[in-house]
Amino acid sequence: MKRLASRALLALAGSFILSGCVTSTVDEMVYNEPTEGIGDATVVILGRRHASDYETEPDFIQCVGKHISSRDRAIDVLGELEFINALYPWFEPRTAPLRPEDIDKLMAQPPVAAKMAELKTEYMIWIDGSTVETNSAGSMTCGIGPGGAGCFGFGTWGNESNYEATIWDFTDRAEVGRVNTSTSGQSYMPAVVVPIPIIAPVQGTACDGIGDQLLEFLSGDY
Amino acid sequence: MSGSMIFVSDLRQPARLLAALALLCLLAGCGARQVVVEGDFPKPLMSPLPLNMGIWYDEEFANHEFFDEAKGRTESTWIVKTGSAQMQMWDIVLGGVFKNLEQMKNAPGSGEMNQVVDAVLVPKIEELQYAIPAHTNVKVYEIWMRYRFDMVTTAGEQIASWTMTSYGKTPTAFLQSDEAAVNLAAVVALRDAGANFATNFTRIPAVREWLEQRQSRIARSKAAATPAAASTDSLPEQDVETEPAPQEAL
Numbered sequence: 001m002k003r004l005a006s007r008a009l010l011a012l013a014g015s016f017i018l019s020g021c022v023t024s025t026v027d028e029m030v031y032n033e034p035t036e037g038i039g040d041a042t043v044v045i046l047g048r049r050h051a052s053d054y055e056t057e058p059d060f061i062q063c064v065g066k067h068i069s070s071r072d073r074a075i076d077v078l079g080e081l082e083f084i085n086a087l088y089p090w091f092e093p094r095t096a097p098l099r100p101e102d103i104d105k106l107m108a109q110p111p112v113a114a115k116m117a118e119l120k121t122e123y124m125i126w127i128d129g130s131t132v133e134t135n136s137a138g139s140m141t142c143g144i145g146p147g148g149a150g151c152f153g154f155g156t157w158g159n160e161s162n163y164e165a166t167i168w169d170f171t172d173r174a175e176v177g178r179v180n181t182s183t184s185g186q187s188y189m190p191a192v193v194v195p196i197p198i199i200a201p202v203q204g205t206a207c208d209g210i211g212d213q214l215l216e217f218l219s220g221d222y
Numbered sequence: 223m224s225g226s227m228i229f230v231s232d233l234r235q236p237a238r239l240l241a242a243l244a245l246l247c248l249l250a251g252c253g254a255r256q257v258v259v260e261g262d263f264p265k266p267l268m269s270p271l272p273l274n275m276g277i278w279y280d281e282e283f284a285n286h287e288f289f290d291e292a293k294g295r296t297e298s299t300w301i302v303k304t305g306s307a308q309m310q311m312w313d314i315v316l317g318g319v320f321k322n323l324e325q326m327k328n329a330p331g332s333g334e335m336n337q338v339v340d341a342v343l344v345p346k347i348e349e350l351q352y353a354i355p356a357h358t359n360v361k362v363y364e365i366w367m368r369y370r371f372d373m374v375t376t377a378g379e380q381i382a383s384w385t386m387t388s389y390g391k392t393p394t395a396f397l398q399s400d401e402a403a404v405n406l407a408a409v410v411a412l413r414d415a416g417a418n419f420a421t422n423f424t425r426i427p428a429v430r431e432w433l434e435q436r437q438s439r440i441a442r443s444k445a446a447a448t449p450a451a452a453s454t455d456s457l458p459e460q461d462v463e464t465e466p467a468p469q470e471a472l
Contacts, residue, residue: 049391053362054362054393055362055391055392057393085264086267087267088264088265088266088413088416088417089267089413089416089417089420089421090267092413092414092417093414094417094418094421095417095421110269111267111269112267112268130393
């Protein structure tokens with residue numbers, strides 16, 4: 001039993017040591033929050049992809065969706081690609097509605113209105129932002145020869161995430177909330193023969209932060 | 223962070239030399255980098271226009287490829303083949319935009335034996351540009367295309383001609399090769415081309431004019447066929463093919 005506890009402590013200490021430090025700030029502003037959750041309705045999380053120099057990562061959108069549906073199984077989160085394909089060409093970067101008022105124009109088309117009714121989409125969440133590398137330093141040299149291979153050196157780099165989620169109520173054609181998260185962290189990679197990556201989970205922390213706030217909005221249990 | 227690789231080995235033996243050369247070649251990515259664009263394209267969700275439209279892909283379009291020769295030792299030669307994906311995408315998109323889509327047997331022209339259709343679309347790719355992070359220092363892969371569409375009668379007389387651009391980009395991703403990223407950017411650009419066409423086709427002045435003329439011609443011929451109806455002032459427009467263009471809703 002004692003051995004088991006010490007192993008668990010060692011694993012915990014190891015995971016703490018091998019992950020870099022992350023600082024995260026989450027701001028939230030919501031109104032018209034559903035008191036009983038969203039019931040039978042579905043929610044879709046979409047990434048904004050209008051900017052020329054960055055793109056909201058599809059895997060981040062997927063991460064937020066999984067975070068919400070894994071914590072409250074009653075919430076049905078539609079897959080981004082599945083939704084965009086079902087409503088092609090109305091949610092492409094060129095044609096996607098930019099304001100809640102644009103939904104009316106979209107719903108004026110009978111096939112679109114019918115598809116939305118079929119999907120039972122009550123909330124549409126737009127996420128805009130990206131994770132970028134802010135700085136990097138250090139150097140590493142790797143060698144390979146008949147006797148073996150190895151690396152020596154030290155590298156460090158910083159990452160910063162900035163994401164904003166805008167919640168649209170599809171029925172009322174109105175914006176009902178905004179959640180903003182800023183996360184930064186520094187990763188390290190020392191190498192003495194074997195490189196040991198100590199990665200700061202910047203994007204993962206941003207995903208958890210934004211996911212928790214959205215969960216509070218959408219779920220009746222949180 | 224910078225990295226370098228040092229090879230310390232005896233290269234006197236030919237086998238080892240060959241192996242080292244092969245490895246160097248692999249690491250340097252020698253030879254042209256080729257992408258045959260592949261993707262899945264959804265059918266547009268819209269009320270189709272009541273037109274029997276023909277489509278003609280000329281050989282250049284059907285086998286379209288983009289070739290960019292390396293300008294320096296650090297760059298690679300690129301071949302991006304889009305022809306097959308272009309035809310796949312336009313068949314699906316135009317099949318959703320128009321009530322009926324016909325693949326023409328021959329190029330539209332006065333002496334050609336072809337199917338009877340309302341008009342024929344002839345797409346052409348006038349220009350394609352691409353950018354990878356090595357070119358721009360921005361961590362996105364981009365594809366930009368300019369199309370020219372000619373809408374002609376089966377006899378080859380021009381109805382409308384217009385240009386249309388499309389753009390696709392994809393961010394760098396861990397463990398994603400340059401080829402996979404360029405393919406993804408091309409698929410996004412093709413989707414964008416389809417979206418641009420589907421939402422703007424009826425807004426093109428020459429197309430709009432042709433559609434209006436066609437509607438009034440159909441209305442006149444229907445009125446002539448039923449003289450009793452023609453005598454009434456209120457022509458039942460909903461009976462003729464005056465279904466509002468889906469694009470006009472936006």
